[in-house]
Each structure stands twice: as C-alpha cells, then as structure tokens.
Amino acid sequence: MRFVIVGTGGTGGCLGGYLALAGNDVTFIARGRHLMAIQEKGLTIRTGHRGDIHLADTKACTMEAYQGTPDVLFVCVKYYGLSDAIAFAKRVADRYTLVIPILNVYGTGEVMQQELPEITCLDGCIYVMAQVEAPGIIAQPQKILRVFYGFRPGQDRHLADKAHALEKILKEAGISCQFTEQIRxxxxxxxxxxxxxxxxxxxxxxxxxxxxxxxxxxxxxxxxxxxxxxxxxxxxxxxxxxxxxxxxxxxxxxxxxxxxxxxxxxxxxxxxxxxxxxxxxxxxxxxxxxxxxxxxxxxxxxxxxxxx
Known part of the structure; x- marks a missing residue:
C-alpha cells in the first residue's frame, strides 16, 4: 500500500516512521525547516524504549508538491489545520483511498466526510506521547503507540477489505492497532x-x-x-x-x-x-x-x- 502522512509532527512522525521502518511506501507531508531537514538528512525518532530510529531515505514534500493517489491517507494535523487537509484529500484521494483522521478531537472523520462525499473517511484515534524536538527529529519518550480506526454506523463499506488488510500492516510495523466496529x-x-x-x-x-x-x-x-x-x-x-x-x-x-x-x-x-x-x-x-x-x-x- 502507498501511505501518505499529512502532518509530520509527533503523531504523524511516529505513525509514518514505524510504517516506513517496516518497509512500507510512506510519503510525509511537512513544511518549513522540518521538511527541509527531513529531505536533507532523513527523519529521526528518538524513543525512550528502543533508542534512536533513523530513516535516511525518507520521502517528504509539501501538500502542493505531492503527486499521486495514496491507498491510505492518515491525517495527523492539529484541528485548526483540518481545512487544508480536506483540500489536499479532495485533490489526491479517490474512491479507493482510505482517509483516516488521527486527531485529538472527537468526530473528525464525520466532519471530513461531509466535505468529501465521494471519498471514504473513517474515524480514528491514537494513543501516543511524542513531539517535534528539532527539525527532522521526533521525540517519543513514552512507549505507547496504539491506533484505533473504523467505519461509522451506516457508512459505505466498499473498502472494508482494505481496512482489514491495513490492520495487519500496522501490527507488523510494531504499532498496536485495532480495526474496530465500535469506533464512536x-x-x-x-x-x-x-x-x-x-x-x-x-x-x-x-x-x-x-x-x-x-x-x-x-x-x-x-x-x-x-x-x-x-x-x-x-x-x-x-x-x-x-x-x-x-x-x-x-x-x-x-x-x-x-x-x-x-x-x-x-x-x-x-x-x-x-x-x-x-x-x-x-x-x-x-x-x-x-x-x-x-x-x-x-x-x-x-x-x-x-x-x-
């Protein structure tokens, strides 16, 4: 699967970093000095449980520069950046793309779905304690990294097989996860x-x-x-x-x-x-x-x- 991580802060950096470390095709969307550092030196995750993880050959670009159609689009921006993420998803996603918002705010998937009626927007959440320590460096002091995602009641499930397959990929990357029927x-x-x-x-x-x-x-x-x-x-x-x-x-x-x-x-x-x-x-x-x-x-x- 082709993954795109919108927002390479603590959440997106850890989620995408572990996926990339496991050999998955991951593109990080970032900006500014953080993006420049990732492009020049790669992405580093400084963990408190397994030392430094350094991803030298990291694919990263701005929203404007990205060209392609991902299989899975993880939205890991702050809530106030959601409108930009919606505009990006509208441009790059299609009916075969799973859009999974991993935000702190409850009900974000439904908010996105209203703006993207032709795209499958699930709901999701993550337990992680991490932040950008310096450009190109994510600090993950706590081991916890746990993801939940799923369809809302009554939602079109034509991408259910892809959602099930994603669960296995995340687990193989060392990410505790659950494709849940009780996402609300x-x-x-x-x-x-x-x-x-x-x-x-x-x-x-x-x-x-x-x-x-x-x-x-x-x-x-x-x-x-x-x-x-x-x-x-x-x-x-x-x-x-x-x-x-x-x-x-x-x-x-x-x-x-x-x-x-x-x-x-x-x-x-x-x-x-x-x-x-x-x-x-x-x-x-x-x-x-x-x-x-x-x-x-x-x-x-x-x-x-x-x-x-």
Missing part, C-alpha cells in the same frame, strides 16, 4: 483522556507530575472525564472499562515534566486545539442536555485569556 465508543474513550488532560493542564499550567498525586489538577482531570462519560451515555455509548481508572493509570505512568500539545501551542502564542478539546465538549453537553460545569469554567477562562 473507542474514539470518545480516547477523547475522554486527552481532552480533560489538555484542558486541565492548560487551566493550571501543569505538567504531568501535578496529576500524579491528590490536588486540584487531579480532581479536575477526573471530574472532566466524568463529564465526557455523561455525554457518551446521553449519546447511547456504553463504555466497557472504567474511564476514570484508565485515565489515572495512564497519567500515573507518564514521566515528569510533560505538557500536552495544546499547552505547548498556547505557551508559544499560536493557534491551539482549544475549540475542539474544550468548546466542543460544552457544545455537545448543550446538544445532549448534559451539564459540563468544569468545561464551562475552562471555556470562560479561555475567553478571558484570549486563547485561540
């Missing part, structure tokens, strides 16, 4: 971790160790998970695991000093995923008549501090 549940379960973590970390300007003991950060984190669980229940989604317990187990395993991507973006003074990770939850709460007081607190804080 699985994606919301992941969202119930990354959204509370990002929102709480931003609100308190907290790093990972602040969540690992009793205190306001851990309390708000747990409370926000419960608000997302309540929204899921109103949507008819039943979770098979205790999301609070799962979330605490995940955060307790983090190394100290880690910040979420939304925190880093806000601290850098640029655009962030606040709209998708905070405001979207408030909107879903209003839609399903579920109270979200903690999210509303963070939303109001964001307005007061002009967070984009």
């Amino acid at each position: 549940r699985d994606a919301l379960q992941k969202f119930a971790f990354v959204s509370p973590l990002g929102a709480t970390g931003l609100y308190y300007n907290a790093t990972s160790e602040a969540f690992q003991h009793a205190g306001p950060e851990r309390e708000m984190f747990v409370g926000m998970i419960r608000e997302v669980i309540a929204i899921g229940a109103a949507m008819g989604i039943t979770f098979e695991t205790d999301l609070v317990e799962t979330g605490l187990k995940l955060i307790d395993a983090f190394k100290p000093g880690l910040r979420t991507s939304m925190q880093r973006d806000v601290l850098a003074g640029g655009a962030s995923e606040f709209e998708g990770l905070v405001n979207r939850v408030v909107a879903l709460g209003e839609m399903y008549r579920v109270p979200t007081p903690l999210y509303e607190t963070v939303r109001e804080w964001g307005v007061a501090h002009h967070v984009q």
Whole structure:
C-alpha cells in the first residue's frame, strides 16, 4: 500500500516512521525547516524504549508538491489545520483511498466526510506521547503507540477489505492497532483522556507530575472525564472499562515534566486545539442536555485569556 502522512509532527512522525521502518511506501507531508531537514538528512525518532530510529531515505514534500493517489491517507494535523487537509484529500484521494483522521478531537472523520462525499473517511484515534524536538527529529519518550480506526454506523463499506488488510500492516510495523466496529465508543474513550488532560493542564499550567498525586489538577482531570462519560451515555455509548481508572493509570505512568500539545501551542502564542478539546465538549453537553460545569469554567477562562 502507498501511505501518505499529512502532518509530520509527533503523531504523524511516529505513525509514518514505524510504517516506513517496516518497509512500507510512506510519503510525509511537512513544511518549513522540518521538511527541509527531513529531505536533507532523513527523519529521526528518538524513543525512550528502543533508542534512536533513523530513516535516511525518507520521502517528504509539501501538500502542493505531492503527486499521486495514496491507498491510505492518515491525517495527523492539529484541528485548526483540518481545512487544508480536506483540500489536499479532495485533490489526491479517490474512491479507493482510505482517509483516516488521527486527531485529538472527537468526530473528525464525520466532519471530513461531509466535505468529501465521494471519498471514504473513517474515524480514528491514537494513543501516543511524542513531539517535534528539532527539525527532522521526533521525540517519543513514552512507549505507547496504539491506533484505533473504523467505519461509522451506516457508512459505505466498499473498502472494508482494505481496512482489514491495513490492520495487519500496522501490527507488523510494531504499532498496536485495532480495526474496530465500535469506533464512536473507542474514539470518545480516547477523547475522554486527552481532552480533560489538555484542558486541565492548560487551566493550571501543569505538567504531568501535578496529576500524579491528590490536588486540584487531579480532581479536575477526573471530574472532566466524568463529564465526557455523561455525554457518551446521553449519546447511547456504553463504555466497557472504567474511564476514570484508565485515565489515572495512564497519567500515573507518564514521566515528569510533560505538557500536552495544546499547552505547548498556547505557551508559544499560536493557534491551539482549544475549540475542539474544550468548546466542543460544552457544545455537545448543550446538544445532549448534559451539564459540563468544569468545561464551562475552562471555556470562560479561555475567553478571558484570549486563547485561540
């Protein structure tokens, strides 16, 4: 299969890097100094569990320069970059292309599908802790790399065989993955971790160790998970695991000093995923008549501090 990775940050760099390391045909879409470094020296993933992974002969280009039609298009951009990714998919994908958004924001596949009615846009999510350390270098301090993807209920499944084959390819590349029949549940379960973590970390300007003991950060984190669980229940989604317990187990395993991507973006003074990770939850709460007081607190804080 021909893979294209739109967005070569922590998520796309790890996902595409492991696929390329296993011998798959992968093209990375990037820009600026990061793209130049990859083109000149290749892509390096500095991991905390297997040392440095260096991919010397890495195919990388801009959206404008890419020519071809991928079998699988992984969209790994920030939520505020989704419109550019949609325009790119509209140009390069066809009815045989699987488009799989791997974003932090719940329901992105459905958003893309509305703009790309002739293309198969699945929903997906990923568990990974990674970021761009320097141009051409991705830091992956935590071993976790787990992908879920699947068709939404009632979606055209003419590419089901390709979706099944993709699962095997990902696993052979060392990526834990599942082609799931419950992607709404699985994606919301992941969202119930990354959204509370990002929102709480931003609100308190907290790093990972602040969540690992009793205190306001851990309390708000747990409370926000419960608000997302309540929204899921109103949507008819039943979770098979205790999301609070799962979330605490995940955060307790983090190394100290880690910040979420939304925190880093806000601290850098640029655009962030606040709209998708905070405001979207408030909107879903209003839609399903579920109270979200903690999210509303963070939303109001964001307005007061002009967070984009």
